[in-house]
Amino acid sequence: MAQTIRHFGGNRVYGVGGDFAANLIKALEGTLSVCPSSNEMHGAFSACAQAETQGMGFCLTTYTVGSLPCLSAAALAMTESLPVVFISGAPGEAEVGPLAIHHTVHARSSWQTQYNNALQAFSAMGMRAERLQGQRSAGQPNMAGERFFQLVRHAWQHKQPVFVEIPRDQVFQKTQALKPLSLFTDSQDNGQILAGSELIARQIEHKLQASHHPLLYIGDGVKHNARLKALLIQFAERFNIPFATTWFAKGLFDEYHPLCLGAYNGLFSQNPSRPYIEKQMDYVLDVASSIYAQDTNTAFSTGSHFIEAFNNKTVLKSTVALEQDLVELFGYLCQADVRRFEPRMPPALSPLVADEDKLDFHNLAAVLNHLQQQDPRPYLYLPEVGNSYFASYGLRNRLGGVGRGWLTNPWYGAMGTSLPYARQVCRMIRDLDLDDIAVLITGDGGFHFQCNELIELQKDGAALIILYMRNNLFHLGKSSDAPIYYCNDDAFDVHSLISAYGGESVHCERVGDFRRHFRRFVEDRRGIRLIEIPCDPSPEYQCREIALLNLYIRSQNGDEEALAEWQKMIQSE
Structure with a gap:
């Protein structure tokens, strides 16, 4: 397994341990970096980021109770075309029988044992899901190693996730020896066969x-x-x-x-x-x-x-x-007989925002763009799904050693991914000694949804700047101010939380203060650094993308006033 993972470019596996995964961890830890995550879903999200930035992602969990929380990440991987290998421990083949085993989806009133629930759940996503098998008789070879290679190869070749359950009593069994081709040879064997x-x-x-x-x-x-x-x-x-x-x-x-x-x-x-x-x-x-x-x-x-x-x-x-x-x-x-064109390229300079102006979603992109224009080091933006995501489309990104200037899951839109994504990015920056600056942008809901991953960032010694756009009240695509939209409490002290994780935080309301602290954190490049920015949900402080999306969603929900305003705007465009 370790040989196959290394062959396809993997150098680490994210996940959470468990009894059925203990042998897998023991088998891999001498060859690969087995990275703990705060929970299985976050481990799976970090594996998705690994696939985005390094070409393949690997996640390891225990049987059902560990693998089922990864289903949201599996859906993300299917949607975003990410080759992620979800590896799960499983009961040993000798354990399977009429006795119900812990971690199985088995109610007290059940009349039969169920061992395939996780396989069926992942298969329902449209991905390949398989439990490896051991030797069936003394005269037959153990094919588990070759099957694992083929499943990982399928993920790599087709840019789709796969799910693999491995019985714990098979981990250290002898299997057929593998001598895999190089990636270059493998890619040529599956090359272009179409004419025209x-x-x-x-x-x-x-x-x-x-x-x-x-x-x-x-x-x-x-x-x-x-x-x-x-x-x-x-x-x-x-x-x-x-x-x-x-x-x-x-x-x-x-x-x-x-x-x-x-x-x-x-x-x-x-x-x-x-x-x-x-x-x-x-x-x-x-x-x-x-x-x-x-x-x-x-x-x-x-x-x-x-x-x-x-x-x-x-x-x-x-x-x-x-x-x-x-x-x-x-x-x-590239060899075509075509003249060089002379396009009239529009200017791309960001307007300078005054130091005394209030900082909010309406001018955040302009302020960051001006900072990036003056700094040759690439800022790698990691926006959380929600307001931060839509506001981030106004950002102009450089491209650094990570190979991405902006990273999220834009189509699936799973909340709670930015910190797990940041963890993979920060590890990559550290391991390769890159000059990329990881900048995470999040609101209240996304921050609280995933802040337990901060402990892993602290353990990693990650250098991460977090822009915490604090608004207390969710204000993207809603039709009321029902209690369900209150995603924070006025008494919440984010500075105590960041301090507990060994980080530093500041509160900024004005552009000038933000510039000063942001530049200091960029130069510092160590630990968790958070800038709390109080946000006003009033329309004048929304960026264009958020304002348009709110209007569009209200019109789609049947708001007559919003519908009339939307139609008027469309006609004027």
């Missing part, structure tokens, strides 16, 4: 020759393929073609690249992408966006997504493992 790439490239070449203001529009289907991403940048630079990403592909490319227009999403965009795309663009090369339109990624189906409705475009989707079809195609396109 040259014909497609020629058609795109003709389209580009007839264009004056083309756009390369990139989706999140490229995120696991470093070679393809490099080819896309090579293509853009060779012909001087501006590029933009979908919302879901934000953070994959350096938004300080002179040809980058940032992430585009119709009227929800407030960056240089809109003027060029909606006023100049005359041809779109759409690469690796979703096969089926996704509401969040198409301006919430408001009809304002210019590219979605644009006719003169070529749409390229990969149907081959490891995107070998797109890799081959862009190899041809």
